[in-house]
Amino acid sequence: MRLFTAIKLDDDMREQLISAQDKLRSIGLRGRYNKEDSFHLTLAFIGEYDDPQAVTDALARVRFEPFMLRLSGEVGQFDGFVVWAGLEMTDELRALGEAVRQELSAAGIPFDQKAFNPHITLLRLARGEEIDAAPEVSVGSAEMNVEHFLLMRTAKDRNGFYYAEIGRFGK
Numbered sequence: 001m002r003l004f005t006a007i008k009l010d011d012d013m014r015e016q017l018i019s020a021q022d023k024l025r026s027i028g029l030r031g032r033y034n035k036e037d038s039f040h041l042t043l044a045f046i047g048e049y050d051d052p053q054a055v056t057d058a059l060a061r062v063r064f065e066p067f068m069l070r071l072s073g074e075v076g077q078f079d080g081f082v083v084w085a086g087l088e089m090t091d092e093l094r095a096l097g098e099a100v101r102q103e104l105s106a107a108g109i110p111f112d113q114k115a116f117n118p119h120i121t122l123l124r125l126a127r128g129e130e131i132d133a134a135p136e137v138s139v140g141s142a143e144m145n146v147e148h149f150l151l152m153r154t155a156k157d158r159n160g161f162y163y164a165e166i167g168r169f170g171k
């Protein structure tokens with residue numbers, strides 16, 4: 001099964017992200033816009049892995065303290081087609097990203113080794129669409145208290161892909 005670890009966002013933060021998506025739509029950008037109930041911040045992407053219990057055991061060893069998460073206001077893009085909203089990289093967020101990755105490594109669980117670059121995907125651009133390197137669109141401010149992080153599974157039903165929570169760590 002396809003696994004990743006993530007932080008789910010609260011309503012305030014989701015609202016800011018929805019209005020950023022509305023602005024991107026209003027400047028005419030076409031693409032696959034993420035649904036509001038699937039907004040999340042990925043901490044580590046594991047991908048196909050068939051032993052969720054081993055992952056749960058590893059994540060349970062992460063020492064977690066609640067912390068504040070803030071949108072940075074920045075909108076950027078990866079690879080020319082993923083358009084994202086940034087988060088402020090605080091010591092606490094960096095430490096959580098590192099702790100998750102360290103426990104996965106210690107348990108021999110493979111994950112995407114790309115550097116942790118905290119972002120929330122807003123949309124994936126349609127083919128042929130382009131956005132300026134520094135788009136005029138920004139995201140309003142919002143902050144939330146993070147009380148846990150999640151192990152998620154990407155699943156599919158007749159309506160397409162969705163994300164299912166399979167483990168919760170923290171408070």
Ligand code: 2AM
Pocket residue numbers: 004041042044045082112119120121154
């Ligand atoms: P994203 O965080 O940039 O949106 C489930 O696929 C989640 O894991 C998505 O949020 C996805 O991208 C993230 N992810 C990180 N690295 C990935 C990779 N190498 N392949 C697929 N998804 C990845």
